[in-house]
Amino acid sequence: MLPFELTILGCSSATPTSSRHPTAQVLNVHERFFLLDCGEAAQIQLRKFKIKIQRIDHIFISHLHGDHYLGLPGLLGTMHLLGREKELHVYSPPGLEEIIAVSHHHSKSHLKYNIVFHAIEAESAKIIFEDDHLSVETIPMNHRIPCCGFLFKEKQRMKSIIKEKIEEYNISVQEIPLIKEGKDFMTTEGKTIPNAELTHDSPSPRDYAYCSDTIYNESYVEQIKNVNLLYHEATFTSDMEERAKETYHCTAKEAGTIALKANAKQLIIGHFSARYRELEPLLTEAKQIFENTELAVEGKTYKIA
Amino acid sequence: MLPFELTILGCSSATPTSSRHPTAQVLNVHERFFLLDCGEAAQIQLRKFKIKIQRIDHIFISHLHGDHYLGLPGLLGTMHLLGREKELHVYSPPGLEEIIAVSHHHSKSHLKYNIVFHAIEAESAKIIFEDDHLSVETIPMNHRIPCCGFLFKEKQRMKSIIKEKIEEYNISVQEIPLIKEGKDFMTTEGKTIPNAELTHDSPSPRDYAYCSDTIYNESYVEQIKNVNLLYHEATFTSDMEERAKETYHCTAKEAGTIALKANAKQLIIGHFSARYRELEPLLTEAKQIFENTELAVEGKTYKIA
Numbered sequence: 001m002l003p004f005e006l007t008i009l010g011c012s013s014a015t016p017t018s019s020r021h022p023t024a025q026v027l028n029v030h031e032r033f034f035l036l037d038c039g040e041a042a043q044i045q046l047r048k049f050k051i052k053i054q055r056i057d058h059i060f061i062s063h064l065h066g067d068h069y070l071g072l073p074g075l076l077g078t079m080h081l082l083g084r085e086k087e088l089h090v091y092s093p094p095g096l097e098e099i100i101a102v103s104h105h106h107s108k109s110h111l112k113y114n115i116v117f118h119a120i121e122a123e124s125a126k127i128i129f130e131d132d133h134l135s136v137e138t139i140p141m142n143h144r145i146p147c148c149g150f151l152f153k154e155k156q157r158m159k160s161i162i163k164e165k166i167e168e169y170n171i172s173v174q175e176i177p178l179i180k181e182g183k184d185f186m187t188t189e190g191k192t193i194p195n196a197e198l199t200h201d202s203p204s205p206r207d208y209a210y211c212s213d214t215i216y217n218e219s220y221v222e223q224i225k226n227v228n229l230l231y232h233e234a235t236f237t238s239d240m241e242e243r244a245k246e247t248y249h250c251t252a253k254e255a256g257t258i259a260l261k262a263n264a265k266q267l268i269i270g271h272f273s274a275r276y277r278e279l280e281p282l283l284t285e286a287k288q289i290f291e292n293t294e295l296a297v298e299g300k301t302y303k304i305a
Numbered sequence: 306m307l308p309f310e311l312t313i314l315g316c317s318s319a320t321p322t323s324s325r326h327p328t329a330q331v332l333n334v335h336e337r338f339f340l341l342d343c344g345e346a347a348q349i350q351l352r353k354f355k356i357k358i359q360r361i362d363h364i365f366i367s368h369l370h371g372d373h374y375l376g377l378p379g380l381l382g383t384m385h386l387l388g389r390e391k392e393l394h395v396y397s398p399p400g401l402e403e404i405i406a407v408s409h410h411h412s413k414s415h416l417k418y419n420i421v422f423h424a425i426e427a428e429s430a431k432i433i434f435e436d437d438h439l440s441v442e443t444i445p446m447n448h449r450i451p452c453c454g455f456l457f458k459e460k461q462r463m464k465s466i467i468k469e470k471i472e473e474y475n476i477s478v479q480e481i482p483l484i485k486e487g488k489d490f491m492t493t494e495g496k497t498i499p500n501a502e503l504t505h506d507s508p509s510p511r512d513y514a515y516c517s518d519t520i521y522n523e524s525y526v527e528q529i530k531n532v533n534l535l536y537h538e539a540t541f542t543s544d545m546e547e548r549a550k551e552t553y554h555c556t557a558k559e560a561g562t563i564a565l566k567a568n569a570k571q572l573i574i575g576h577f578s579a580r581y582r583e584l585e586p587l588l589t590e591a592k593q594i595f596e597n598t599e600l601a602v603e604g605k606t607y608k609i610a
Contacts, residue, residue, distance in 0.1 A: 015383050018352040022379070040379045041346040047323040064411040070379045074327070074345045077371050078320050095411035102407045106369040106400035108450050145413050 002030040004154065004206050004304045006229065009045035011270040011296035013213075013235045013249070014067045016040065021298060022067035023212060023271060025231070026051055027152060029134055035059040036150060036210050042071035043078050049299050054084055058129065060136070061092035062212055063122070063147035069096065073103050076111065084113045091128055093146040094119040122148035125223055139223055141214035143248045149212065151224060154205035165198045206304050209264075212271050215245060216254040221261045229304045230259050231296070234269035237281050252282040256289030265305075270296030307335040309459065309511050309609045311534065314350035316575040316601035318518075318540050318554070319372045321345065326603060327372035328517060328576060330536070331356055332457060334439055340364040341455060341515050347376035348383050354604050359389055363434065365441070366397035367517055368427070368452035374401065378408050385416045392419045396433055398451040399424040427453035430528055438462075444528055446519035448553045454517065456529060459510035470503045511609050514569075517576050520550060521559040526566045534609045535564050536601070539574035542586050557587040561594030570610075575601030 005028050010021030022039025026046070033055045035042070046053055053075070061069045069092070079088065090096065097117040104111075120128060120138055123146070129136035132155065139149035158180040165171065169187055171179070179185055185193045209224040212233040224230060235249035244251050250258075252269055259267035269286050272279055279295050286293040294302070310333050315326030327344025331351070338360045340347070351358055358380070366374045374397070384393065395401065402422040409416075425433060425443055428451070434441035437460065444454035463485040470476065474492055476484070484490055490498045514529040517538040529535060540554035549556050555563075557574055564572035574591050577584055584600050591598040599607070 015386050016349050016352070016379075018349065021349065040376065041349060044321050044323065044326065044346060047321070066378055066382050066408065066412060066414075070375070071345065073371055074321075074375045081320050099407050099411060102404055103371065106404060106450075107371060109371075145411075 001203065003028050004030070004208070005301050006208065006231070006268075006304060007049060007051065007301045008270065008296045008298050009042050009049070010039045011272060011298055012067070013271045013273050014065070015274040017274050020272065020274075021045055022070070024071060025210070026056070027208060029152065029154070032057070034152070037062055037068045037212070038072040038075060039067050040070040043075040045298065053079060054082060057086065057088060059088065059090045060150050061090065061096060062141070062149060062210075063093055063143060063145055064095050064099075065145065065213070072096075073100060076100065076115065077109065080109070080111045080113065087114045087116060089116045089118060091118040091120055093122050093148070120148060122146040137223070139209060139211060139220045141211065142217050142219070143213045143215070147213060149214075149220070150210045151207060151227070153207040156205050157202040159195075159199035159202055161199055169193060208304050211258070213249060215248040216250050216257075218258070218261060221258060224262045224264070227262060227264045229266050229268065229302065230262060230264040231268045231270060232258055233271035234282055234286060235271050235273050237276075237285055252285040253289055256286040256293060259290040259293070264290075265292065267293040268296050268302060269293060306508065308333050309335070309513070310606050311513065311536070311573075311609060312354060312356065312606045313575065313601045313603050314347050314354070315344045316577060316603055317372070318576045318578050319370070320579040322579050325577065325579070326350055327375070329376060330515070331361070332513060334457065334459070337362070339457070342367055342373045342517070343377040343380060344372050345375040348380040350603065358384060359387060362391065363394045364396070365455050366395065366401060367446070367454060367515075368398055368448060368450055369400050369404075370450065370518070377401075378405060381405065381416065381420065382414065385414070385418065389418045392421060394421045394423060396423040396425055398427045398453070425453060427451040442528070444514060444516060444525045446516065447522050447524070448518045448520070452518060454519075454525070455515045456512060456532070458512040461510050462507040464500070464504035464507055466504055474498060513609050516563070518554060520553040521555050523563070523566060526563060529567045529569070532567060532569045534571045534573065534607065535567060535569040536573045536575060537563055538576035539587055539591060540576050540578050542581075542590055557590040558594055561591040561598060564595040564598070569595070570597065572598040573601050573607060574598060
């Protein structure tokens with residue numbers, strides 16, 4: 001089974017603590033590494049958890065609050081100092097290119113590699129990355145500034161043909177791709193062999209939804225329906241519901257409610273306020289609504305299935 | 306004795322490692338806290354070492370390479386979120402105000418406190434801060450972009466008068482400040498009492514020189530002559546001398562040479578290249594030139610005397 005797994009680098013909200021870092025995470029899709037948000041010290045966390053910095057070719061930034069991108073300038077500099085030459089793609093709401101340009105202007109930095117900035121219009125769901133194996137869609141969030149989550153979807157892979165059947169029915173090279181796509185086969189004697197006898201089904205495609213930061217709203221529930229893994233921000237416990245609304249954030253209960261309504265298979269909650277020394281109350285609250293919930297733990301890797 | 310001590314927050318050069326952070330340090334002068342450079346994750350280090358963030362009112366940035374200031378935007382945001390209202394002074398070569406302004410523009414941040422940016426002309430030594438107890442001078446460095454170190458000097462305090470002598474010679478309230486300044490006293494009988502009999506000397510003023518980043522040059526040796534504590538960058542060992550020159554940095558041997566020529570009492574070396582897993586070779590090299598050398602160690606506090 002090709003890897004599809006998430007490693008948490010930072011699970012804190014705006015103010016880091018001595019043990020929790022601002023938001024950043026790495027998604028490994030078939031041994032390609034995607035960075036989602038890049039809070040301060042993300043590059044140090046990457047080193048600590050032995051994730052190779054230069055394997056990251058695509059960085060997705062949800063919004064331009066500092067706790068979601070202030071680790072990026074340092075990471076870009078380190079990629080340069082370590083000799084990077086291959087292109088890097090950075091997706092974010094507009095403004096990031098200007099922020100990086102001003103900083104590079106004053107440090108007189110000239111990177112050895114090219115950065116392609118993709119300015120995202122965060123207000124509606126759009127596919128912003130696609131290849132043969134994967135698509136990435138924005139998930140519109142409702143926050144104080146333009147903000148979106150990201151939905152990573154594996155593509156359905158073709159069926160695999162059972163080798164013995166090729167010989168048995170004398171199947172030609174030309175026919176194989178058609179059978180992989182699902183067609184039945186007709187022998188020279190005119191007998192139809194049903195596709196199911198010739199192939200193994202490929203595994204179901206998996207998906208991952210990253211939702212941070214947002215006030216509670218159900219506008220994206222339909223988009224993430226039946227998702228394999230949902231990461232949802234859960235900045236506060238429910239006794240802080242008013243504070244959550246004021247700051248356009250969610251409670252753990254609300255994160256659980258989104259997971260329930262979306263019929264997610266699994267929920268990870270994160271983006272914890274610095275006021276919580278212990279995180280169990282947040283977990284307990286989310287689990288009361290949606291049982292299959294885990295806390296985001298820095299350095300932990302979660303398999304998506 | 307009033308405290309005058311240095312705590313290292315980060316001792317790495319441009320690329321951090323999993324255990325060493327970019328440059329940042331805190332100087333405690335009589336329970337006032339001055340931040341010198343603010344590399345990425347400085348705010349996390351401050352929390353880890355239990356230094357109260359809001360006690361910092363003055364931040365000095367040597368130059369605008371990312372490893373010396375990228376922790377600043379996050380620290381400024383945290384000061385705001387923790388409710389700061391008092392003014393903050395930030396000293397750096399020109400450009401930092403624009404960098405912060407662009408970042409705040411895109412995050413729609415409006416801080417509750419005022420930041421006073423002091424743009425430093427780094428090419429010549431100048432007093433940039435002064436009050437009754439302390440002065441801070443820039444130390445011109447020779448780096449790839451405008452860069453200066455900082456020299457913190459305690460002021461000579463007045464002598465303290467010996468209480469018993471006030472009664473013995475019937476010294477009036479008006480006379481006391483003059484005696485503290487060093488004047489002799491004349492009794493009503495016309496007898497002169499020498500100042501030395503009436504007072505204790507105040508302790509000698511102490512000073513601290515922070516020198517990072519620079520190519521080897523002796524232009525500032527005279528300015529830091531006889532300094533109590535010299536922190537000097539020592540990015541490389543001497544076998545990398547060519548690389549040091551190319552990148553406008555110093556070797557440990559060169560740091561030792563500056564300490565020797567300046568007749569410093571003590572040397573701390575830091576700003577270590579990520580290539581050194583073990584730092585002993587750097588220490589050994591500096592000690593061969595200047596015996597009283599220590600390594601910068603994150604979280605360690607060095608008393609200045």
